Amino acid sequence: MVKTGKSDTKNLFDPDELVLSKNEILEFCDRVIEKWSKNTTKNAKxxxxxxxxxxxxxxxxxxSLKAIWREIIAWTFELLYENAMSQDEQWSNMLKKLKNKK
Structure with a gap:
């Protein structure tokens, strides 16, 4: 967690914490469905x-939603990292150096 400069706990940053409401998640789903509905044959599944x-x-x-999405977010970042590592040797070497600096 990173402090934003104020002592108030509401100002702490936790990238794994879901702050979206249930309605915001549903709105996201609706936007994706709307996008995919432009080509229903291709996107039916x-x-x-x-x-x-x-x-x-x-x-x-x-x-439960917060727990589930916390895992999805963490897994997504891990998957993106692993995907980048497997694509390009130069990029992979730079990421390895960054990871080893922890």
Missing amino acids: NILAMNAVKTSVLWTDDE
Whole structure:
């Protein structure tokens, strides 16, 4: 966590903490479905899957949503890192150096 300069705990930054509301997550899902609906033939399975995601978000309590999305966010960053590592040797070497500086 990084402090933003004030002692108030609301001003602490935690990139793994979900601060979006359930409605904001549902709005995101709707935007994705709207985008995919421009080509329903190509995206039919994706639209169906995203509707399943929306349903699960609707049925899930806020604390569970936060726990689930915390893991999704952490996993996404790890996956992006691993993907970058496997694509380009020069990029991979730079990331390894950065990781080793921890």
